Amino acid sequence: MSAAFFELEAVVASVPGRTLLHPLTLALAPGRVVGLIGHNGSGKSTLLKLMARQLIPSAGTIRFEGHPLAAWKARAFARRLAYLPQQTPAAPGLLVRELVALGRYPWHGMLGRFGPGDREAVEDAMAQTGVADFAGQQVDMLSGGERQRVWLAMLLAQRPGALLLDEPTSALDIAHQVEVLTLIRRLSRVHGLGVVIVLHDVNMAASVCDELLALHSGRLIARGAPDEVMTPATLERIYGLPFGVMPHPVSGRPLGYVAQPVPGVE
């Protein structure tokens, strides 16, 4: 797949009185895990929503796998790309298995048969995300972290070529964060999935992503491999705090820390 994965040309997003994203031109290569980092309100989620076709850009064009987003048919697009919103909606009365099975809609459509292939994709997605144990429970009765993994399972059941994830680990404990991010990385390595992921934890982002994009006030201010972005100067520009960086004692990857004491703590 030599064609660019995502190409953005002078893309702008604005609402009356505020520009959420200033003109952005960008090309992303396929088969990589790209992390979006930045302060709250920096435009990370807006950018992701634009790429997922949830928002229409105020100006500019976005191409996915060579075709402008507007040219994609709804279901064809959903077969190639799956999007996880920051807040997963309530799913009244649905069982885990049923919700995950909805991820097959782009394939079988309104009337198509739910065949063995679909069933296999659902079981496989639940096994990979570790939610098979509560397949028969109601989604709304689960804990926040379990629910997040169920939604991730629904995305995997879509068998997409690309994943756009808005803080997929916000409700997970450390062990499950590592597990989910490892899964995402493996999917990218083994199946060649292109992943764009919003993460708040910059160290977590640096350890899973092939490339980091840093946004500040709706502008792209830094881009590069984790080693290039994880420098004290760049981190300070992104978050507005003095940062230090040291090698991780085990993996040797860069590890950022806030280089000033928290006031009031000895």
Add this chain to the structure above:
Amino acid sequence: MADNRYRCGGLVGLLALLAAGLTAVAAHPYLPGSPGDVETWRWLLAGDSGDVRRLILTDSLLPRLCASLLCGGALALAGVLFQQVLRNPLAEPSTLGVAGGAQLALMATAMLAPGLGVGSGGMPRGLVALAGGAGAAALVVGLAWRAALAPAVVILAGLAVGLTCSALASGLMLFNGAGFQALFLWASGSLSQNGWAIPQALAPQLAAGAALTLLLARPLALLDLGAEGAVGLGVPVRVLRLAALALAVALSAAVVSAAGVIGFVGLAAPAMARLAGARSLDARLAWAPPLGAALLWLADAAAQTVPQLAGGGRELPTGTLTALLGAPLLLWLLTRPGGQGRGLPVTAEAPSHRLARPIPWLAAGLLVLALAVWLALTVGQGVGGWRLSGWTELQPLLYWRAPRMAAAMAAGAMLGAAGVLLQRLTGNPMAGPEVLGISTGAAFGVILLHLAVPAFPVEAQVAAAGAGALATLGAVLLLGRRHGHAPERLLLTGVALTTVFGAVVALLLSSGDPRAFILFRWLTGSTYLVTPAIAMAAWAAALPLLALPLLCARWLEILPLGEAAARSLGLRLPLARGLVLLLVAALTTAATLVVGPLSFVGLMAPHAARLFGLQRAVPQLAGAALAGALVMVVADWLGRVLLFPSQMPAGLLATLLGAPYLLWLLRR
């Protein structure tokens, strides 16, 4: 921010300007000079107190103006409170059954205890209405108390209680038609004043309400975070909900006791404020009351002057004009871009259990339905008392009994299915098919026919109803297209259309026209006139229309998950929504043509199915259709035999049968 204020202020200013103009027209015949003249004002402020013309101005027109401002403000304030606590843009003062309770109390006392002289100088009507309204609200709160007054439960209980009260009141009307004209007029709101007593009583009540609202404003705003979030910030949620609901009920009850049931302002003013850009609770609290006050002032001034300008005739009910002026304004705001924000978050469904295996239960339901059909066909009351007919005896009777039973069954099933579709489409548990305005549109068509032609066959009535329904559907689709049929706008559009038609119907009913009574019987859902041909047609429509929703079962599973999820699964939202809407409309129209604009089955059957444990789209559809059919068959049978040889409309009885069952399900 500043431009939002400008838009709200501009709207208030425009309404007030128009109202002031009409008031000047109303006052003109009594003024000695032009209103621009200083002398006129001197005369008005300190003239001869014995002057009749001045007396009319100071003791009738002016207090009436004040009353309209106070009532409008109070209703709008109550509306904002209801919508904030119940988390639903359709919540309004009648949601808790206040209006229905007040109406029932009035009718019941006037009929059962005429000695009290309600409405004719004896006991004040206001007091009776207040007792009825507060009683209904207290019942609702009592029913929902165990669920910590969770919005979904309060709304369902309120709808069930309110509909039961209205059904009982309508039943009383049917048996005592002519005597209630005055009450009907009053019930649609009247602000006539003779003195300052009512404004003087209302002003401190509204002031107290406003002060208490200010105290509650901060914790109420925290309800936007959801119950858990609010509890986490130290808000005692149940107490807060109780306090805010009590305050809102008190405000609306005060208005009811002063001026009768003035509909629509409580729903429309907060919606208009929101559409004009008042997003936060503070902004809505600040702008909805002036909007409501200006709207009611304008409506009331128009009610006084329109007949005068049209060259005589009696005064129009204010409530009718509120609807006729307010609804188009709301529609206009709805079609404009922007100002929408995220809208109000809609009430989540009441939590309920889920049946593991729905098929045996559905089969059992089918069996019960068959039993009810057999009962309805064979058991009747004749001259010699109750009778169970055998086969030979039954054959001649079938011609009379079977068509209406079959038509009622088809209509009930279609309304139940339509309700499931609409509630899944909008994610709003308050959405019944009648909310879309289609059944009222059908009723409007029939009314126009009644007004235009003195006598006509039943088929013409069916055609007129169909035309009315189609026209309404066209309007809903046209108005909603711009926003991809977004749920909140869709529902508000339907409410506005329903309100316009409803106002005309009420106007006609209060006119004392003898044809109105025949119409009223059709409006309450009667099946007396069904012929075998109509019954066949009903089933011919029902069978395909009930099968079609099964084709979009997958959409119905995905749509409740919200826009983002639906879009990312590859659903073409405008197309899916438009098609489901079309199905709802077809089902509702077909049912309305047969049994009239029945409001209960389509709203409640989906909830009954869901609370019973039928959670997925297909079982819920089947369950709601079964429940609707069952309720209608039994209601039709009871209507036939209960008061033999008199008949009762099946629609009324369906409400009276279904509401208690729903309340019982909620209590479980």
